[in-house]
Amino acid sequence: MSLTNQAIYVFHSMDFDSQPDPLRKLISLISHKLSLVNSTDFISEPDLEFFMLLIRELFSLTPQPELISLVPDLEAEPELEPEINLEPKIISLITQLISQPISLSLKISLIPQIITMVSKMDFDSQPETELMSLTTQAVLLFKSMDLDSQPDPLRKLISLISQEIPYVKSISVSKREHDPELLHFAERISLDSDFMSLVGETETLSLDSDFMSLVSEISSLEPEPELISLIYQIFSLVISMNSKWEKLIVLCPQTQVKLEKGTFRVIEEVSWSSNDKWKCLPLNWNELCLSGEDVSHIRCQTCNGENHGEYEKAPVVIKHTLHPKHSLELALLNGDTTRECYCCDKDLEEVFYYCSACDYAMNIACVEKPRVLSLEQPKWHEHTLAQFPRKTSLTCNICALTHSSCPFYICPPCDFVVHQKCISLPRVIRISRHFHRIYFTNSFDQGVRCCGVCRRKIDNDYGGYSCNKDGCSYAAHSKCATQSNVWDGKELEGEPEEDIK
Incomplete structure (x- = not known):
């Protein structure tokens, strides 16, 4: 104090x-x-x-x-008593190290923390688990290994990391007495030791820029150094202990597609860079949240799923009731431009199911959802609506458009047709193009009307929005009035009306 x-x-x-x-x-x-x-x-x-x-x-x-x-x-103040169980901390640090969210610089900064922690721990006080057993083996090997006999990339990497480890630069007298092997090792790889003259070029190495190149060299060494093999076993064990990773579904798309003028074009088969097990760690996964806010699916950029037999894999080819004519194949999007899924208002994810013959695409989440064959929608129609599976051009009674970019629901006796996306349209809204509220109407009285947004003619036999104020004839197409640049997204049905003249 x-x-x-x-x-x-x-x-x-x-x-x-x-x-x-x-x-x-x-x-x-x-x-x-x-x-x-x-x-x-x-x-x-x-x-x-x-x-x-x-x-x-x-x-x-x-x-x-x-x-x-x-x-x-x-x-330099007296050290606290060693912790009884360091396993949770080790798991937490390794999980951060091999996960995606943080940058490479911050990941590398975790390595000295892990090494310092495990090198100072009291092995006798730790639980007898597989993880602690492997960790103990790795620490003892690290302390006793003949550095001069190690492959050049491994020696350079140890030197590079050692520059960030506080106890390598300064070891207390008590540590000297209790751990002479560690002191000897630390002296050999400190900045002032003869080791630096053996690999003098490491003085100019950058922890950020050279780390990955050294890791890549080490991962390709044959035979694999014993220390590296132990570290990989530790990483694999930590991955298997994580309940979030355990439940993931692996995506293995076989074709790549690119969006050109609103249509997808198959460009090539999906290839992967290598079968390097080190590059298959979670930090090289593309994580997708397809079933809520949590990550539910992954795609390994290195092996495209080939090295992940322990995980459940999503089907590469499926048959779906919304597209019964052809099979749908798992496809990888090439490029940043995408379009909306056939079944929902969301954009297609990086990986989705696709039929090249019909240019038909569905998000994986939509494929996995149970199909809704019928809907009760009293807001729009008095009868039960049945899903119409065929992708065809029918005129929607709500928006007056014939596009088939989403499923239809129909009432055959009433000749009523509605796009699935149009079911969520609001009844009462305010838009930036008009002073008053506008209300949805199923049809308009006879007469010529033009949309107040796009200035095109309105078909009186189909739905749209109109103003209810006396003497005001403002009207708009359903899709025009609900564009994000016109409407603020608020449904005003049941809300008190503003006093606007």
């Missing part, structure tokens, strides 16, 4: 403008984040990377600022 009080006193009394640039930037960044503590913007990945960069700059300053010089003293 004495050291903490000194640090607080120095912080409050120091002349901010006279401090080194990295320290001023760091204090400014922290102050900004504290001001946003209740905001969703509280912390973001770019700030974390910038934060770590500033920390590194600060500890390399000469002379060292007084505030920063107190940090090593704080670190």
Whole structure:
């Protein structure tokens, strides 16, 4: 507490403008984040990377600022008792390391944390599990291995990572006495050791830019180094322990399609880059949320599912009742441009089911949903509506359009037809093109009317929106009035009407 009080006193009394640039930037960044503590913007990945960069700059300053010089003293205080069970922490850090959401820089920063934690742990106090057994083997091997006999990429990678490990740079006397092997290893791979002269080029290596190239070289070594084999077993075990990953469905599309002028064109079969097991880890998965907010499906960019036999795989070819004439194949979208799914208002995902003969496409989520054969929609029609499976041109009574980009529901006795998408249209709305509310009507009285949005003629026999104010003849097509650039998305049926003359 004495050291903490000194640090607080120095912080409050120091002349901010006279401090080194990295320290001023760091204090400014922290102050900004504290001001946003209740905001969703509280912390973001770019700030974390910038934060770590500033920390590194600060500890390399000469002379060292007084505030920063107190940090090593704080670190030198007596260590706490070793934790009884480090397994949950190890699982958490490894899960972050092999997952997607954070950047490569932040992933790499996790490696020194993991190494430091497991190298200091009391093996006797840890639970006897498969994960801790593998971790113990890896740590003991790491400490005892003959570094000079290791393949060049592995030696370089260890050197590169060691620069980020605090205990490699400074090991306490007590640690020296209790773990001479670790001290010897740390001295050999520290920046001042003879090891750096063996691989002197690593002095210019960047942790971010060179890490992946070294990992790639190591993963292709034959035979595989024992340490690397143990690490892969640990990663695989952590993946199998994660309930979220365990339930995922793997997508293995066989063809690629590209959207050109509103139509998909099959361009080639899907190929994969390699069968490298290291590149098949979760950080190389395309994660898709197709069944809610959580990730439900994945596509491995490396092997396209070939190396993931332990997971359930989505069918590559299916038959669907909404498109009974032809089979639908799992397709991969090539490019950023897409279009809407046939069954819903959402855009097609990166992988979807497709019929090239009919240019028919459905999202996987729509395929997996139970088919709704009939609907009760008293809002639009007094009778039960039946789904019409054939993709054909029928004029919708609600929007007056004949497009077949979604399923139809029909009432044959009444000659009533409605697009599935039109069922969700509102009854009462306000739009930016008119002062008053406009109301849906099933048909218009005789007379010539033009849409107030697109200025084209309105077919009086079909639905649309019109103004109910006396003397106001404003009208609009259903689709024109409900465009996002015209309508604010609010349904006003049942809401008190504004007092607008």
